[in-house]
Amino acid sequence: MDYINILKDLSTYPGVSGREDKLSGYIAKMFEKYCDSVEIDEFYNVIGIKKGKGGLGRRIMVTAHIDEIGLIVKSIDEKGFVTVSNIGGVDSKVLLAQEVIIHGKKEIYGIIGAKPPHLLTAEEIKKAVKMEDLVIDTGLLAEEVRENVSIGDIITFKVDPFVLQNNRLSSKSLDNRAGVAALLDIMENLTLLNHNDDVWFVATVQEEVGLRGANIAAYNINPDLAIVIDVCHGQIPGTPKESVFPVGKGPAVAIGPNLHRKYSRKMIEVAKEENIPYQIDVEPGDTGTEAWAVQISREGIPTLLVSIPLKYMHTVIETLSIDDIKNTGRLIARFISMTGNEMEEVLC
Amino acid sequence: MLIKELTELNGVSGNEDEVREFIKKEAEKYADEITEDSMGNLICYKKGTSSKYRVMLSAHMDEVGFMVTGYEDSMLKFASIGGIDERILPGKRVLVGEKRIPGVIGSKPIHLQEKAERGNNIKQKNMYIDIGAEKKEEAEKLAPLGEYIAFHSLYTEFGDGCIKAKALDDRIGCAILLEILKETYQFDLYVCFTVQEEIGLRGAGVAAFRVNPDIAIVVEGTTCSDVPGAREHEYSTVMGQGAALTIMDRTSYPNKKLVEFMCKTAQNRNIPVQYKQTTTGGNDAGKIQLTRDGVVVASVSVPCRYIHSPVSVMKREDYESCLKLVKAVLDEFGSDENLIESFCV
Numbered sequence: 001m002d003y004i005n006i007l008k009d010l011s012t013y014p015g016v017s018g019r020e021d022k023l024s025g026y027i028a029k030m031f032e033k034y035c036d037s038v039e040i041d042e043f044y045n046v047i048g049i050k051k052g053k054g055g056l057g058r059r060i061m062v063t064a065h066i067d068e069i070g071l072i073v074k075s076i077d078e079k080g081f082v083t084v085s086n087i088g089g090v091d092s093k094v095l096l097a098q099e100v101i102i103h104g105k106k107e108i109y110g111i112i113g114a115k116p117p118h119l120l121t122a123e124e125i126k127k128a129v130k131m132e133d134l135v136i137d138t139g140l141l142a143e144e145v146r147e148n149v150s151i152g153d154i155i156t157f158k159v160d161p162f163v164l165q166n167n168r169l170s171s172k173s174l175d176n177r178a179g180v181a182a183l184l185d186i187m188e189n190l191t192l193l194n195h196n197d198d199v200w201f202v203a204t205v206q207e208e209v210g211l212r213g214a215n216i217a218a219y220n221i222n223p224d225l226a227i228v229i230d231v232c233h234g235q236i237p238g239t240p241k242e243s244v245f246p247v248g249k250g251p252a253v254a255i256g257p258n259l260h261r262k263y264s265r266k267m268i269e270v271a272k273e274e275n276i277p278y279q280i281d282v283e284p285g286d287t288g289t290e291a292w293a294v295q296i297s298r299e300g301i302p303t304l305l306v307s308i309p310l311k312y313m314h315t316v317i318e319t320l321s322i323d324d325i326k327n328t329g330r331l332i333a334r335f336i337s338m339t340g341n342e343m344e345e346v347l348c
Numbered sequence: 349m350l351i352k353e354l355t356e357l358n359g360v361s362g363n364e365d366e367v368r369e370f371i372k373k374e375a376e377k378y379a380d381e382i383t384e385d386s387m388g389n390l391i392c393y394k395k396g397t398s399s400k401y402r403v404m405l406s407a408h409m410d411e412v413g414f415m416v417t418g419y420e421d422s423m424l425k426f427a428s429i430g431g432i433d434e435r436i437l438p439g440k441r442v443l444v445g446e447k448r449i450p451g452v453i454g455s456k457p458i459h460l461q462e463k464a465e466r467g468n469n470i471k472q473k474n475m476y477i478d479i480g481a482e483k484k485e486e487a488e489k490l491a492p493l494g495e496y497i498a499f500h501s502l503y504t505e506f507g508d509g510c511i512k513a514k515a516l517d518d519r520i521g522c523a524i525l526l527e528i529l530k531e532t533y534q535f536d537l538y539v540c541f542t543v544q545e546e547i548g549l550r551g552a553g554v555a556a557f558r559v560n561p562d563i564a565i566v567v568e569g570t571t572c573s574d575v576p577g578a579r580e581h582e583y584s585t586v587m588g589q590g591a592a593l594t595i596m597d598r599t600s601y602p603n604k605k606l607v608e609f610m611c612k613t614a615q616n617r618n619i620p621v622q623y624k625q626t627t628t629g630g631n632d633a634g635k636i637q638l639t640r641d642g643v644v645v646a647s648v649s650v651p652c653r654y655i656h657s658p659v660s661v662m663k664r665e666d667y668e669s670c671l672k673l674v675k676a677v678l679d680e681f682g683s684d685e686n687l688i689e690s691f692c693v
Contacts, residue, residue, distance in 0.1 A: 081576050091458035093470055097436040097657040099504075099512070109506040111659045115577025117433040118628060128467050129435060135576045137653065139507020139661065160502065162441055162450040164480025165490065170441075170452045237420045237476060239460050248482065311478065313459060315439045317452035319478060 001188060003322045004163060006030075007181055011171040014103065014156040016070035016087050017209045020044045023066055027180060027203045034187035035201065041220065045213045046203040050187060054196025060336055061200045061223035061301075062186060063214050063290055064179025064230070065207030068172070069314055071155035073102065080142035081135040082110065084155060088208030092131045094315045099158040100136060104149040109158070110136040159316045166248065167322045174318040176207070178308045178325055179229040185329025186336070193337040197224070207290055214290035218297035225263065225339075226303045227332055228291040232281055234311035234319065242282070245309040248321035250277030251328040252307040258287045258295055260302035263339075267304055270335045276327050281307055306332060350374075350523045351503065351667070355513035358443060358498035360413030361429050361546045364388055367409040371522060371541050378529045379539070389555040390541040392529060399535035401688045403681060404561035404643075405528060405674070406552055406632050407521025407568070408545035411514065412656045414442065414477075414497035422487050423454070423476035426497060430546030434472040436657050441500040442477060444491045451479040451497070501658035509664045510587075516660040517569035518545065520650045524567050524671045531675075534682035545632055549599065552632030556639035563606070563644045563681075563688050566633040567674060569662065570594075570624060572651035583625065585651035587662065590620025590669040594647040596627050599634025602646040606691045610646060613676050620669045624649065644691045648673060 015023030024044040031038045035048035046066070052058070069088030076082055082102065086092075095112050102108040114133050117125065136155070138145055161171035183201050190199065200221050204213035207230075218226060232252050235244040245252045253271065255264045271278040286292050287305055295303040308328055311319040359367035368390050375382055379392035390409070412430030419425060424444070428434075438455045455475045458466065477497065481487035501514035513519075525539050538559040544550035556564060570592055574583040585592040591614065593607050594600070614621035633645040650670050653661040681687055 077576060079576075089458060091461075093435070093458075094439040094455075096433075097654060097659045098439065099659060109504065111512060111654065111661060113575050113654055116571075116573045116575065117435065118571075119573060119578050119582055125435075126468055128469055133577065137507075137575065137661065139510030139512075139663075141508055144508065160441065160500070162452060162500075164450055164452070164478065165486070166480050166482055168480035170450075170478075170480075233457065233460060236454060236456065236478075237423060238456060238474065243460070311457075312439070312452070312454050313457040315457065317439050317441070317454065317478075319452060319454070319480070 001185060003181060003325060004169060007169055007177060008161045008171065010177040010180055011161060011173045012159065015066055015068055016154045016156060017067040017206045019154050020067050020205045027066060030184060031201065034191065043213055043216055044205050045217045048201040050190060050199045052195045052197040052199065056196065058197040059200055059221060059223040060197045061202060061221050061226045062183060062332065063202045063204050063217065063226065063228050064183050065176045065204045065213060065290060066180055067205050067208050069208050073149055073151050073153040073155065075151065076145055076149060078142060080140055080145040081137060082145065082149060083135055084131065086131055089314055091314060092134060093128050095134055096129060098316060100155050101158050102136065102149055103154045106148055108138050108148060110138040113137050157316045164319065168319055169322060170317045170319040172316045172318060174310055174320055175231045175313055178231055178310065178320055181325050182229050182308065182328040185326060186333045189329055189333030190336065193333055195337045199336060204290060211290050211293035215293045215297065218294040218301060222298055223301060226294045226301050228289055228294060228303065228305045229328060230289040230307050231310035231313065232307035233313060234309040236311050245279050247309045247311060248323055250279055251324055251331060252279040252281035252309060254281040254283045254287055254305035254307065256283035257285065258283055258291050259305055263302055263304050266339065267335050270338055271331055274334050276331045278331065350526060351511065351520065354519035354522055355503050355515050359409050359411055360496045360498050361410040361544045363496040364409040364543045371409065371526065374526050375529055385554060385558060387551050387554055388543040389551045391555055391559060392539040394529060394532065394537040396533055396535040396537065399685060401535040402538065402559065402561045403535050404538045404540060404556060404559050404564040405525055406540040406542055406564060406566045406636065407525045408518045408542045408551065408632055409522060410543055410546050412546050413499065416491050416493055416495040416497065419484050419487050420476055422481040422483055423478055424487055424491050426477055430656065432656055435469050437472060437475055438470050440658060442497050443500050444479060444497050445495045449479055449490055451477040454478045499658035510661055511664060512659050512661050514658045514660060516652045516662050517655050520569045520662060520667060521567035524674060527671055528674055533678055542632055549632050549635040553635035553639050556636040556643060560640060561643055563691060564636045565674065566631055566636065566645065566647040567670065568631050568647055568649040569652040569655065570649035571629055571655055572653045575653060581625065585622060585624055587651045587653060588665060589622045590666060591673045592622050592624045592649045592651055594624045597630045598628060599630030600637050600645055600647065602633060603644045603691050606644055606646045610648065610673065610677055613680055614673050617676050619672045619676060621673060
């Protein structure tokens, strides 16, 4: 798999929470290459099924959310400058001088500005710039802006993905398009590995605004086991070592009450047996991922969480190691192929 | 496309080589003689047809940027070269050194910020540049101490005749002067592409000393604050309203007669023109004015929003106004032998 190019395309494809429709279609096409059937549900979750050889009808659901954080048009002023609100957890401090696309009647390029620095008071310059003080400059006349942009239109960030040293990639929305790449990797791996259970791959929507897509998918699919793939914080200077994970040292397997204890152990065993690098992600409570919603769907679903370390989460320079994605794919594919017969045993 | 090519070159103050080499190649087609001085200024001489006067035009080649000052784990610590608003830095893309090694300016993501950190702007000392190095040794090897770092930003046309690029201050001046160089004039013309403007107007004075001009005009990209949050009297310049003439700033006090003459010339020829309405900031005119026994100077600029950021914005029509005005003024200089002399008394 050409991970760098697939991720460049995936990460720059617009798909803010609640507006994933086009992205879902794009991802469904990617799924079709590997899956026996692919469908898009009413919420635009993409569901790809890869049948197992066991014929037992047992279902393993593997999810990765496809939505990204973004902005939404709040108002247009008399000169045509556009003010914004956020969708999902956006840090207003990283938005100045950022290029954006407003998805109005047509795509409109703009730049995020604010009151210029030399006009700020000493007090103002220390305080974080607020979302309501940011404006988008489209370089268009006011009437042209009004013709094409409406309140509620979605805004995405415009970035040039950067390939860094050591097979690292920096782009927007790698949270969680990296997870989508991992899904593809699992599919590819499973074309070579035997697996007894049916695998339901779900590219989910609306994670960033409250784990909504996964909630619905878990209910509809009602799987026997769920594996959630998301990102975790990559290690950077000035952060507590216990809550961050070095990039390039393998996926993080979560353990804690949100996750099924025996399956988590099994996942770690597989990593050891297969010599796949991994890290342990200790989660004493809410994992902040879809696992939190999926676990308590219907009569309860044994759930696992595997995370890809990602630096600068929720910025336009999210940075990860391609190797971590590959190892995530390998680990989960091996796990799926090995659990088949042992499932009863683990569950007892 | 000259503006695209010029703005996509990297030339942080003190490291203008890439820009100089490019300009030299272009200028060679038109100049009679090109001198490169010890600081790296490029002085392009164009012999006049009749007049005894020496006219200097100046635009600076350098741009704001950064330099590697140290390492934290495998990350680069960095200092700014020139005035950069640290609030715009997090999440920006940069290119390190001549090999243009890609890097990103990192800081703590919002989820890991303490409450006090969330409410305040991120300090540059708490940022670093991530080139993807795994170990400090690797970072040191790829980006040694003192390595220059430039913003990464692609030239983009958008909106109603707008251009977004880095380094419009002052590659836009360089683009205008390269156009000017194409024609021949009555007087001796010295088109100077200067270095180190952004760290204290270091190159222009040296160039002016060598040229020893009778009159000098600086062509710049200048502050344009006609955006929400600024009051109208704080705008300085307005994008789309033409070439901006400086009355006074922190470094220079341009010749009143010359500035008024330039304004009138613009009006007579229907070239959009505006006065810069703040006295803050400064440019090479300040150093040129005080060279030797003093030089008659003026500054004319293209208004640039978000100046000193990777996403500076200007209007193409303002570039055209500025180019037309400089051409018109030179035209007037040539048609009246005594005009230049008249500014000096």
